[in-house]
Amino acid sequence: MNNKQVEIMKNGNGFVAALDQSGGSTPKALMGYGISKERYKNEEEMFDLIHEMRTRIITSPAFKSEYILAAILFEQTMDRKIEGMWTADYLWEKKGIVPILKVDKGLAPEKNGVQLMNPIPNLDSLLDRAIERNIFGTKMRSVIKSANPEGIRQIIQQQFDYGKQIIEKGLIPIIEPEVDINSPDKSESERIMKEEILKHLNSLPKDDFIMLKLSIPTEDNFYAELINHPQVMRVVALSGGYTREEAVKALKKNHGLIASFSRALVEGLNDKQTDEEFNETLESSIKEIYEASIV
Secondary structure, eight states, X not given: XXXXXXXXXXXXXXXXXXXXXXXXXXXXXXXXXXXXXXXOSSHHHHHHHHHHHHHHHHHSTTSOTTTEEXXXXXXXXXXXXXXXXXHHHIIIIIIOXXXXXXXXXXXXXXXXXXXXXXXXXXXXXXXXXXXXXXOOEEEEEEEEOSOOHHHXXXXXXXXXXXXXXXXXXXXXXXXXXXXXXXXXXHHHHHHHHHHHHHHHHHTSOTTOOEEEEXXXXXXXXXXXXXXXXXXXXXXXXXXXXXXXXXXXXXXXXXXXXXXXXXXXXXXXXXXXXXXXXXXXXXXXXXXXXXXXXXX
């Protein structure tokens, strides 16, 4: 493990950029960027366009380690190049930004008020490729829709089971049990989830570390115990459907919680913008999210 990257993730000021839209969410991401489905005929062309968008973001002078600690990548992005370098190498060597890989294969249908992750049958080989590509850690997402204790227990169990497999490979897993912001019993879901997470954290060996990616809590500073836990390298927050303005306002109320925004990060960016317009919009977004992440 890269000790400099560990230091950045543990103690650096900034946030984590989420650039990991996968096949299912790519059309929506492109639409938000001003590229309609008429612009591509197949999946290959679609992935070419999203890589062009991500390349434009990553190579922008606004996208820098002064504000951004790490970037989460989709597998396709890891396997592509930016200016002749593998994306992860470009991020670290040119930008000083830590590369992280999304490894989950999407969500299973809802059961017991939650959506578990689909099985990840090729995880070992994917992690081996990630190591070859100089990836620091991983991210995997599941979703909690309601305060069902059994469903939430299963979500956290599955996340930590995969997390341990990832730790064994020498990588740091980001565990993301997202609580749906529209859940009628969101705060109760958060309470049950935190209890379950703490059970698993307290049983981890002292040399094993994870990160957490969580919805911004209903109660301010509710995740302080997780943020300060010795086995937790960092706790980051997803925007989860909030606008950037709403997400930033809520994040500022939570000391030590930093952003890991996706859609809220790229809000306002458009394919038709000049480079100057694009860079100005991105810089404004990055600075706003950064300020909310250093409270």
